[in-house]
Amino acid sequence: MNKPVPTTAFSACPHDCPSTCALDVELLEDGKIGRVRGSSLNSYTAGVICAKVARYAERLYHPDRLLKPLRRVGQKGEGRFEEISWEAALDLIAEKFLAVEVEFGAQSVWPYHYAGTMGLVQRDAIHRFRHAKAYSLQFDSFCTNMAWTGYVAGTGKLAGPDPREMAVSDQIVIWGTNPVATQVNVMTHAIAARKKRGAKIIVVDVYKTETMKQADIGLVLKPGTDAALACAIMHVLFRDGFADRDYLEQYTDCPADLEAHLQSRTPEWAAAITGLEVAQIEEVARLFGEVKKTYFRLGYGFTRSRNGAVGMHAAASIGAVTGCWQYEGGGVFHNNGAIYELNKTMIEAPELKDPSVRALDQSLIGRILTGDDAALLGGPEVRAMLIQNTNPVSVAPEQELVKKGFAREDLFTVVHEQFMTETAKMADIVLPATQFLEHDDIYKGGGHQYLMLGPKVVDAPDGPRENIHVINELAKRLGAPDHPGFEMSARDHIDWMLQNSGYGSLGELEAGRWVDLQPDFETAHFLNGFGHADGKFHFRPDWGRSAAPNKPSGAPMGPWTTMPELPDQWDSIERTDERHPFRLVTAPARSFLNSTFNETESSVKKEKRPEVWLRSEDAARFGIGDGDLVKMGNGRGVVTLHARFYEDLTPGTVISEGIWPNEAFPDGRGINTLTGADPVAPYGGAAFHDTAVWVRPAE
Numbered sequence: 001m002n003k004p005v006p007t008t009a010f011s012a013c014p015h016d017c018p019s020t021c022a023l024d025v026e027l028l029e030d031g032k033i034g035r036v037r038g039s040s041l042n043s044y045t046a047g048v049i050c051a052k053v054a055r056y057a058e059r060l061y062h063p064d065r066l067l068k069p070l071r072r073v074g075q076k077g078e079g080r081f082e083e084i085s086w087e088a089a090l091d092l093i094a095e096k097f098l099a100v101e102v103e104f105g106a107q108s109v110w111p112y113h114y115a116g117t118m119g120l121v122q123r124d125a126i127h128r129f130r131h132a133k134a135y136s137l138q139f140d141s142f143c144t145n146m147a148w149t150g151y152v153a154g155t156g157k158l159a160g161p162d163p164r165e166m167a168v169s170d171q172i173v174i175w176g177t178n179p180v181a182t183q184v185n186v187m188t189h190a191i192a193a194r195k196k197r198g199a200k201i202i203v204v205d206v207y208k209t210e211t212m213k214q215a216d217i218g219l220v221l222k223p224g225t226d227a228a229l230a231c232a233i234m235h236v237l238f239r240d241g242f243a244d245r246d247y248l249e250q251y252t253d254c255p256a257d258l259e260a261h262l263q264s265r266t267p268e269w270a271a272a273i274t275g276l277e278v279a280q281i282e283e284v285a286r287l288f289g290e291v292k293k294t295y296f297r298l299g300y301g302f303t304r305s306r307n308g309a310v311g312m313h314a315a316a317s318i319g320a321v322t323g324c325w326q327y328e329g330g331g332v333f334h335n336n337g338a339i340y341e342l343n344k345t346m347i348e349a350p351e352l353k354d355p356s357v358r359a360l361d362q363s364l365i366g367r368i369l370t371g372d373d374a375a376l377l378g379g380p381e382v383r384a385m386l387i388q389n390t391n392p393v394s395v396a397p398e399q400e401l402v403k404k405g406f407a408r409e410d411l412f413t414v415v416h417e418q419f420m421t422e423t424a425k426m427a428d429i430v431l432p433a434t435q436f437l438e439h440d441d442i443y444k445g446g447g448h449q450y451l452m453l454g455p456k457v458v459d460a461p462d463g464p465r466e467n468i469h470v471i472n473e474l475a476k477r478l479g480a481p482d483h484p485g486f487e488m489s490a491r492d493h494i495d496w497m498l499q500n501s502g503y504g505s506l507g508e509l510e511a512g513r514w515v516d517l518q519p520d521f522e523t524a525h526f527l528n529g530f531g532h533a534d535g536k537f538h539f540r541p542d543w544g545r546s547a548a549p550n551k552p553s554g555a556p557m558g559p560w561t562t563m564p565e566l567p568d569q570w571d572s573i574e575r576t577d578e579r580h581p582f583r584l585v586t587a588p589a590r591s592f593l594n595s596t597f598n599e600t601e602s603s604v605k606k607e608k609r610p611e612v613w614l615r616s617e618d619a620a621r622f623g624i625g626d627g628d629l630v631k632m633g634n635g636r637g638v639v640t641l642h643a644r645f646y647e648d649l650t651p652g653t654v655i656s657e658g659i660w661p662n663e664a665f666p667d668g669r670g671i672n673t674l675t676g677a678d679p680v681a682p683y684g685g686a687a688f689h690d691t692a693v694w695v696r697p698a699e
């Protein structure tokens with residue numbers, strides 16, 4: 001008998017990752033999925049995806065998947081629930097939300113979401129819901145603020161040279177990102193350029209990551225000192241005649257001021273700040289000057305500091321000094337957010353938005369739920385929440401406050417989830433959610449230029465429902481004003497958005513799988529001018545005003561008036577002192593994606609256990625041995641975890657990879673116990689990699 005040939009369906013990866021891979025999903029005879037592969041037809045995915053998504057069947061058919069709506073019967077957080085029907089769950093939620101609205105006002109309800117799915121329909125429909133009911137808004141601050149603000153401060157636009165041009169680069173600089181773990185396709189293209197053209201790969205990070213292990217040159221610096229490195233590099237470029245003066249004259253705002261300012265920012269000055277050798281700084285500066293086709297791939301990691309926006313702007317400025325932007329395979333890229341220009345009004349219903357409604361800061365959730373008046377922006381306490389696509393009781397900073405807040409008996413919490421996360425455990429009602437292969441959606445790539453369809457590939461088991469089902473059903477029960485968006489399916493929404501954005505129709509996208517929205521060469525390289533009104537790259541940014549791509553009105557303003565005028569080391573990071581001699585970086589784990597996949601056995605096996613990595617000399621000073629159980633703490637709290645000796649970092653730096661559940665730590669306190677939620681300059685964001693701590697033996 002012939003073996004049946006498995007068929008293949010296509011989709012797109014929904015996870016919060018700049019790669020947004022095009023997927024080929026093997027369909028087995030029994031209707032289940034088999035292997036998931038990267039599409040080789042897609043020129044960015046180029047046939048490669050990460051291991052965790054390749055084995056997605058493990059997550060889709062996980063025995064712990066949520067399948068039924070649940071109602072809490074035990075104490076808050078105790079984890080005792082009983083099954084109820086969808087009807088009963090939705091009715092109960094509506095009843096509670098209406099009661100809160102009547103007693104405390106609509107803004108006491110806070111729909112809370114993030115990017116567990118990046119699908120534009122399933123992720124962003126919650127905005128239509130909040131606007132329709134005038135519930136509190138959310139200010140997104142977990143992830144992109146400092147990075148986007150810093151980049152746009154220079155370029156005026158969140159876009160850049162085609163990421164596929166890395167293939168024709170002579171040198172690729174991977175700065176403050178660990179693509180082997182966090183966006184694997186950057187490595188595909190960088191390694192291809194090395195094989196084909198001998199391109200050099202240069203990596204800048206605070207420890208020797210898996211990415212740095214593959215680099216020709218690796219620079220390990222102290223956390224939060226990237227601007228010092230960038231300034232010294234630019235100093236050498238001007239000093240040694242590598243600055244492209246014609247380019248500077250035509251394309252930048254104040255090259256003479258910058259050159260004068262950098263006179264004192266010598267490699268010796270930067271070496272003292274960064275912990276690098278003078279010779280290392282001189283070497284890369286010369287390479288950046290000599291190799292015109294240099295492609296800078298700037299990540300998020302180095303911006304998760306209190307001076308992160310300044311660091312990003314300084315690193316991006318290097319490209320404007322060398323003029324590498326002019327060449328194919330050259331330029332500075334961070335994210336392509338601005339190229340899509342999608343009409344999302346049917347999904348989000350911005351016309352229903354009341355501009356007087358407050359935008360609560362997502363990172364300040366701990367302070368908000370514990371009644372901090374400043375964090376509540378002077379408004380009413382939060383009494384009810386609907387949470388989709390995020391797991392704050394693991395990922396949000398100031399965890400002690402987050403846990404305390406969710407334990408409040410007078411807070412009614414609804415969590416729509418795929419798994420019993422630590423947040424779901426704190427809920428009053430848990431609703432089971434579909435996974436991406438079980439619903440339709442559309443995705444845009446941050447790290448590339450494709451708009452991609454992710455159609456439903458398999459039926460969900462009986463029970464889980466998609467995000468828009470919950471949104472639409474609740475809107476009905478809550479008496480939300482009529483809006484056609486509440487009547488539409490995900491496919492209707494995708495079709496409407498495509499047609500109203502000038503990108504064809506759903507039918508066309510189904511045939512083509514994706515649309516390549518790469519702007520032409522001149523536009524992408526800013527050869528027709530940068531995104532600012534004067535068409536120039538700005539060395540002197542207008543911090544906090546034009547340089548604020550996702551700033552909602554009413555968002556908190558940080559101390560932007562004290563930010564440096566020109567690229568410079570800004571001394572605003574959390575300082576070490578006698579009691580807190582170390583600086584902690586909470587870097588990503590390769591087999592987790594934020595807190596996702598920490599429910600899959602294979603990922604947990606790979607990551608083993610929560611650890612803190614530190615140099616043996618540093619450990620010895622405190623009587624810590626390799627593998628010892630240690631305590632790590634600061635004013636925000638104390639965690640217990642195992643120490644591991646790791647020599648490839650600067651003295652005084654410690655690394656803890658991955659967002660493990662709080663419960664994975666011996667004392668039940670996870671890594672975000674230690675991180676701060678204070679909004680950073682110029683107008684907010686969480687400094688996850690900028691934390692002063694002490695470390696000592698557990699006993």
Ligand SMILES: Nc1nc2c(c(=O)[nH]1)N[C@H]1C(S)=C(S)[C@@H](COP(=O)(O)OP(=O)(O)OC[C@H]3O[C@@H](n4cnc5c(=O)[nH]c(N)nc54)[C@H](O)[C@@H]3O)O[C@H]1N2
Pocket residue numbers: 016017018143175176177178179181182183204205206207209222223224225226299300301302303304305585587588589590591592593594595689
């Ligand atoms: N496997 C995996 N993939 C992921 C994620 C994950 O958790 N795991 N998270 C996803 C999400 S939400 C995002 S936003 C992206 C983020 O992906 P990235 O842009 O890669 O950013 P981070 O993951 O925050 O950190 C990347 C690197 O920055 C380094 N770093 C930290 N501080 C500094 C510094 O001061 N200077 C320099 N030069 N480097 C520094 C860290 O050591 C780390 O190696 O990745 C996505 N992909």
Ligand SMILES: Nc1nc2c(c(=O)[nH]1)N[C@H]1C(S)=C(S)[C@@H](COP(=O)(O)OP(=O)(O)OC[C@H]3O[C@@H](n4cnc5c(=O)[nH]c(N)nc54)[C@H](O)[C@@H]3O)O[C@H]1N2
Pocket residue numbers: 016114115116117122142143387388389390391392395396416417418419421433434435436467586587588593594595596659671672675688
């Ligand atoms: N210490 C430390 N903390 C960090 C970071 C760090 O580097 N260090 N990084 C920060 C960053 S950059 C980010 S972006 C945040 C991310 O943090 P989160 O936004 O919480 O992201 P995930 O942990 O991936 O959780 C997403 C959740 O959404 C659920 N989900 C996925 N798809 C769907 C769906 O279709 N419907 C519903 N209802 N649920 C779905 C998943 O099951 C998962 O539990 O974490 C931040 N926290």
Ligand code: SF4
Pocket residue numbers: 013014015017018019020021049050051053054182183184185593
């Ligand atoms: S690399 Fe990122 S986008 Fe690609 S499959 Fe993995 S998680 Fe998804």
Ligand SMILES: [Mo]
Pocket residue numbers: 016142143144
């Ligand atoms: Mo993120």
